[in-house]
Amino acid sequence: MSAGAGPRLAEVDAALAGRSALPRDNGELVFEEPWQGRALGMGVVVLDRTGASWAEFRRHLVAAIRQRPPEPRESAATAYYAAWLDALEALLAERGLLP
Amino acid sequence: MSTEHGHDHHPRPDSELALRARALEALLAEKGLVATDAIDAVVELYERDVGPQNGARVVAHAWTDPAYRERLLADGAKAIAELGFGGAEADTLVAVANTPTVHNVVVCTLCSCYPWPVLGLPPTWYKSPPYRARVVAEPRAVLREFGLELPDEVEIRVWDSSAEVRYLVVPMRPAGTDGLTEEALRALVTRDCMIGTAVPRAGSP
Numbered sequence: 632m633s634a635g636a637g638p639r640l641a642e643v644d645a646a647l648a649g650r651s652a653l654p655r656d657n658g659e660l661v662f663e664e665p666w667q668g669r670a671l672g673m674g675v676v677v678l679d680r681t682g683a684s685w686a687e688f689r690r691h692l693v694a695a696i697r698q699r700p701p702e703p704r705e706s707a708a709t710a711y712y713a714a715w716l717d718a719l720e721a722l723l724a725e726r727g728l729l730p
Numbered sequence: 731m732s733t734e735h736g737h738d739h740h741p742r743p744d745s746e747l748a749l750r751a752r753a754l755e756a757l758l759a760e761k762g763l764v765a766t767d768a769i770d771a772v773v774e775l776y777e778r779d780v781g782p783q784n785g786a787r788v789v790a791h792a793w794t795d796p797a798y799r800e801r802l803l804a805d806g807a808k809a810i811a812e813l814g815f816g817g818a819e820a821d822t823l824v825a826v827a828n829t830p831t832v833h834n835v836v837v838c839t840l841c842s843c844y845p846w847p848v849l850g851l852p853p854t855w856y857k858s859p860p861y862r863a864r865v866v867a868e869p870r871a872v873l874r875e876f877g878l879e880l881p882d883e884v885e886i887r888v889w890d891s892s893a894e895v896r897y898l899v900v901p902m903r904p905a906g907t908d909g910l911t912e913e914a915l916r917a918l919v920t921r922d923c924m925i926g927t928a929v930p931r932a933g934s935p
Binding site (some may be wrong): 641642643644660662664665666667668669670671672673675676677679681709712713716719720723728729 | 745747748749752753754755758761763764765768769770771772773775776777787846851
């Protein structure tokens with residue numbers, strides 16, 4: 632298994648600092664359901680494979696967070712990774728990789 | 731370890747978002763943009779590359795195994811490696827133990843050196859100039875601001891981290907925790923306890 636699939640977590644944290652920061656609890660990443668971890672992994676691999684920058688992804692993520700107010704009873708992690716999927720799809724669409 | 735989808739043991743039916751994530755993953759795989767095992771690798775790496783629970787594991791183990799405690803205080807880097815933690819920046823990890831008469835607190839006056847293999851990422855205040863300056867000049871007052879009031883007779887030792895040496899505070903095991911398992915003890919050891927700006931309390935956090 633390759634350990635070289637993308638940047639260290641600390642680099643991702645640094646790139647997403649601020650309002651697009653990864654949800655954490657006492658320093659630990661919060662994944663409430665497995666798909667949230669998959670979403671993070673997909674983002675890391677897609678950026679790695681497409682050469683898109685974290686700054687570019689962050690721009691989409693901040694926009695997606697802004698456009699997607701949390702639904703009632705929705706946790707912060709669920710809302711965040713839902714916006715993450717929006718951002719990933721927007722980035723792929725912008726690059727003509729998704730319809 | 732990885733299966734076709736990498737997560738074939740859902741306890742519940744998938745949520746709409748889970749289905750959406752899976753559909754996107756399938757589409758990306760179809761386009762050859764991502765391979766499922768590459769995602770597995772990242773997720774596994776990031777889940778292990780985590781925060782203060784590594785340190786909590788080290789401290790709780792030291793509380794319950796006196797021989798381990800000795801090894802930890804003698805050579806922190808070697809002792810955390812026994813539990814599978816480490817990495818380039820843990821080469822010179824020094825564990826400093828609190829006692830009834832000595833309380834340790836860690837700072838990096840120059841920048842924000844931090845024992846991240848055991849504590850994860852430093853909190854914002856750790857990197858702030860006021861903490862970095864004041865904890866050296868007036869540690870007792872700074873700790874009081876963190877809600878930690880130490881008796882006058884307790885000596886406070888401030889450890890200044892550097893690129894070469896990182897410190898981990900081994901707090902004292904709280905009274906009244908004799909019946910707790912090592913796993914239960916871990917939950918008492920917060921990040922701040924291992925920086926030295928808090929002490930573990932039975933029944934916390």
